[in-house]
Amino acid sequence: IAGITQAPTSQIxxxxxxxxxxxxxxxxxxxxxxxxxxxxxxxxLIHYSNTAGTTGKGEVPDGYSVSRANTDDFPLTLASAVPSQTSVYFCASSASGTGRSGANVLTFGAGSRLTVL
Amino acid sequence: AQTVTQSQPEMSVQEAETVTLSCTYDTSENNYYLFWYKQPPSRQMILVIRQEAYKQQNATENRFSVNFQKAAKSFSLKISDSQLGDTAMYFCAVSLNGKFYFGSGTKLNVKP
Structure with a gap:
């Protein structure tokens, strides 16, 4: 089934x-x-990537980093987790990017619930 | 900066009745897209309806329709014949140059 897979589903x-x-x-x-x-x-929005090999900062990027080595994968890393990063994290994708009108919609993964103690 | 405002944190409606969720946004762009997403208790984000800003005709998708007022930067969602399965969080979103900005959400409770 085509879509987005996120892992883990939940993590403390x-x-x-x-x-x-x-x-x-x-x-x-x-x-x-x-x-x-x-x-x-x-x-x-934390980070985004318009195409493989490029990334950009969103509204709340501090404490997070991303990489986009290929089209399919877009991992999000918390280098040193803090309690304020407790949240539900959603990965999403779209067929559009910067420079083009946002004609396509966002498709979401199921989310990852992260609790930092 | 682009902002999306949903001024109704929570709303209730009786089953089979009609409810309207409000959304306003702020942008200096002329070309953009507007969306309503639904998030049921399962947490999955589901697209409800989409509107292109350059189209004057309001989008409709079965029981869901929008009232798009471009000059007022308003984009409300009307749900007709509400069903129990419509109970969810609803998010308004604006797409600008490939980035998507979301409002804080409205929790809708459909009562039997």
Whole structure:
């Protein structure tokens, strides 16, 4: 089934530990995104990638890093987790990117719930 | 900066009745796209409806329709004949140059 796979589904993590959230899509979408969802704040963009080999910062990038070595994978890394990074993280993809009108919609993964203690 | 505002944190509606969710946004761009996404308790984000800003005709998808007022930068969602399965969080979003910006969401409760 075509779509986005995120792993892990849920994780409890000690503060100061390193954590990588994985995201893989099989739709050959050029653009990929990481959002965090917090109650009352909606979804906020952390990082994005318009195409393999390029990445950009979103609204709340501090404490996070991403890489885009190929079209399908877009991992999100927390180098040293802090409690304020407790959230639900969504990976998403789209067939559009910067420079083109956002004609295509976002397709989301199922989310990863991360708790930092 | 682009912002999306949903001023109704929570709403309730009786089954089979009609409800309207509000959304306003701020952008200096002329070409953009607007979306409503639904998030049921399963946490999955589901596209409800999409509107191109250059189209004056309001988008409709079965029981879901929008009232798009470009000059007022308003994009409300009307749900007709509400069903129990419509209970969810609803997010308004704007797409600009490939980036998608979301509002804080409206929690809709459909009561039997």
């Amino acid at each position: 993590l000690a503060a100061g530990r390193r954590m990588t959230l994985r995201c893989t899509q099989d739709m050959r979408h050029n653009a990929m995104y990481w959002y965090r969802q917090d109650l009352g704040l909606g979804l906020r």
